[in-house]
Amino acid sequence: MARLLHYPLDPFSRRIRLQLSEYGAEVELMEERPWEQRAGFLKLNPSGMLPVYIDDDKTVAAGVEAVSEYIEEAHAGFNGSLLGASAGERAETRRLAAWFDAKFHHEVGGPVLMEKVIRRFLANGAGGGTPKMNRVRAGLGRIRQHLDYIGALSEQRNWLAGDRLTLADLAAAAHLSCLDYLGDVPWSSNEAAKSWYQRIKSRPSFRPLLADHVRGITPPRTYADLDF
Amino acid sequence: MARLLHYPLDPFSRRIRLQLSEYGAEVELMEERPWEQRAGFLKLNPSGMLPVYIDDDKTVAAGVEAVSEYIEEAHAGFNGSLLGASAGERAETRRLAAWFDAKFHHEVGGPVLMEKVIRRFLANGAGGGTPKMNRVRAGLGRIRQHLDYIGALSEQRNWLAGDRLTLADLAAAAHLSCLDYLGDVPWSSNEAAKSWYQRIKSRPSFRPLLADHVRGITPPRTYADLDF
Numbered sequence: 001m002a003r004l005l006h007y008p009l010d011p012f013s014r015r016i017r018l019q020l021s022e023y024g025a026e027v028e029l030m031e032e033r034p035w036e037q038r039a040g041f042l043k044l045n046p047s048g049m050l051p052v053y054i055d056d057d058k059t060v061a062a063g064v065e066a067v068s069e070y071i072e073e074a075h076a077g078f079n080g081s082l083l084g085a086s087a088g089e090r091a092e093t094r095r096l097a098a099w100f101d102a103k104f105h106h107e108v109g110g111p112v113l114m115e116k117v118i119r120r121f122l123a124n125g126a127g128g129g130t131p132k133m134n135r136v137r138a139g140l141g142r143i144r145q146h147l148d149y150i151g152a153l154s155e156q157r158n159w160l161a162g163d164r165l166t167l168a169d170l171a172a173a174a175h176l177s178c179l180d181y182l183g184d185v186p187w188s189s190n191e192a193a194k195s196w197y198q199r200i201k202s203r204p205s206f207r208p209l210l211a212d213h214v215r216g217i218t219p220p221r222t223y224a225d226l227d228f
Numbered sequence: 229m230a231r232l233l234h235y236p237l238d239p240f241s242r243r244i245r246l247q248l249s250e251y252g253a254e255v256e257l258m259e260e261r262p263w264e265q266r267a268g269f270l271k272l273n274p275s276g277m278l279p280v281y282i283d284d285d286k287t288v289a290a291g292v293e294a295v296s297e298y299i300e301e302a303h304a305g306f307n308g309s310l311l312g313a314s315a316g317e318r319a320e321t322r323r324l325a326a327w328f329d330a331k332f333h334h335e336v337g338g339p340v341l342m343e344k345v346i347r348r349f350l351a352n353g354a355g356g357g358t359p360k361m362n363r364v365r366a367g368l369g370r371i372r373q374h375l376d377y378i379g380a381l382s383e384q385r386n387w388l389a390g391d392r393l394t395l396a397d398l399a400a401a402a403h404l405s406c407l408d409y410l411g412d413v414p415w416s417s418n419e420a421a422k423s424w425y426q427r428i429k430s431r432p433s434f435r436p437l438l439a440d441h442v443r444g445i446t447p448p449r450t451y452a453d454l455d456f
Contacts, residue, residue, distance in 0.1 A: 061319035
């Protein structure tokens with residue numbers, strides 16, 4: 001069986017788990033803590049980023065762009081594609097996926113996850129210790145504009161990139177869901193974004209993410225609640 | 229004719245110019261200064277990132293991932309593909325392209341280009357003024373490890389991702405060429421990396437980049453010299 005090196009609160013890993021599940025593809029999940037810089041992991045992806053996908057035939061795809069496109073090439077077909085059908089739709093899907101992977105993660109998710117999750121696992125000399133709450137606040141201060149963007153797109157269209165669910169929705173939901181685990185998404189600030197998230201959270205592909213548990217960090221009750 | 233919104237010293241734009249040229253695809257280049265945040269540009273790409281590609285039929289692809297895959301889908305075929313042939317080669321190409329677009333740009337190219345190029349165009353109240361040379365030094369302090377990685381890959385393989393030229397080479401060369409314009413690449417530190425760059429610099433697709441000129445910043449003579 002194919003294997004996925006992932007971390008439960010890594011948004012890039014979550015996006016790939018959702019994508020595989022939407023295609024009904026089975027995968028063995030192997031938890032990796034990228035900050036531990038395990039030699040076997042760095043050999044598979046020298047950049048030290050998750051996820052890494054190892055196919056049945058040992059083909060390796062490393063990093064979210066490579067894994068995501070690899071899975072599309074393997075699975076998209078008569079069941080449709082999570083990239084979209086036309087060239088324009090596919091460009092829009094990729095533009096929005098990059099928005100969340102780069103801009104959202106850089107401005108919001110990366111700093112918050114670093115401070116509230118990763119820092120607690122680091123040794124004192126390697127950046128471990130108390131979260132820098134000013135960095136958390138600065139990140140969360142920018143989350144509303146992203147929710148507003150999601151809200152606006154999902155009102156113009158059925159899903160973020162167009163009429164149907166695409167990797168853009170999976171990317172956005174993957175990033176937001178990590179912060180939702182921390183109770184840090186102000187859903188009441190945008191009803192349309194909340195309604196979009198309710199739809200995607202109700203999908204069978206989302207269930208395994210709602211059952212994730214990171215030791216020492218208990219999610220709020222609303223995290224797994226479809227009526228949050 | 230298709231149009232590309234680009235900036236001469238934007239590494240993401242350069243990668244797409246190389247890709248289009250390798251496929252022999254004509255494009256009208258339109259210079260865009262992304263830091264000016266022109267309304268018409270932000271409408272095409274709300275993230276404010278270059279490049280933006282506008283096809284003959286008005287289809288828009290925005291951001292390097294979307295544009296790059298769009299062009300692959302349109303042009304790859306019996307002339308081969310710049311992604312590679314097998315699924316494993318394609319994953320390796322995308323892994324390495326992401327290495328340069330994310331890791332290299334974050335650690336080296338982004339800070340150096342911000343300080344030495346973009347800052348001179350910004351208003352005083354908006355971050356303009358004297359380059360912060362400590363940020364330049366910190367960025368350039370990490371360039372050697374990337375040259376060593378390029379050198380090691382190009383010695384194991386013919387090109388970075390395998391036997392033939394791929395988007396991985398174009399991405400790496402695009403990022404390095406922007407710093408080379410500033411005279412900031414210590415080529416003598418890795419002979420294999422230099423030899424790889426000589427090969428790619430000699431390709432016809434590279435010529436237009438060597439003729440680029442940004443007002444107020446004169447490249448060193450070696451920038452356009454194939455025997456640097």
